[in-house]
Amino acid sequence: TFGNNCGYITLGNYLRYLTVNDSVQYVIIVGGASFSSYVQNAQILNGTSGSNSSNRLQISFKANVKYCQFAAKNSSGILKVWTPADLV
Template identity: 70%
Template sequence: TFGNYCWNNTFGNYLCYLIADDNVKYVAVVTAISSPGYVQRARILNGTSGSNSSNRLQIAFKTNAKGCQFAGLNSSGILKIWTPADLV
């Protein structure tokens, strides 16, 4: 599922149930070439963006994760990937 104003993104193989919120641009979701499993239930948060099409933000979600994974930029502009249930 893709939100509004998403463009210039690339997606690797072995992805299921991926959500890209609004304004996700210049992102590359990368996965292993011959992954033993799938990236499932992952979400890229609103406004997560790389610089341009030559410098995409690389997002590598874990395969076979038990919970939903989120990716987004923190307040310092650094990419973070996490599973919210692991934080409690």
């Protein structure tokens, strides 16, 4: 699923149940290694973007997991990938 104003996104192989929220641009989403090692249940939050087509943000989620994973830039502009349930 893709939100509004998304563009310049490169998708890897073996991705499923992926949500890309609004204004995500200039990213490369790394997929799984094979049909039996796929990335699923992942979400990229609003505004997560690289600088331009020459400086894309590469996002790698863990493969073969059943829990939700999220990716976004923090307030310092650093990409973070996390599982919310691990934070409690």
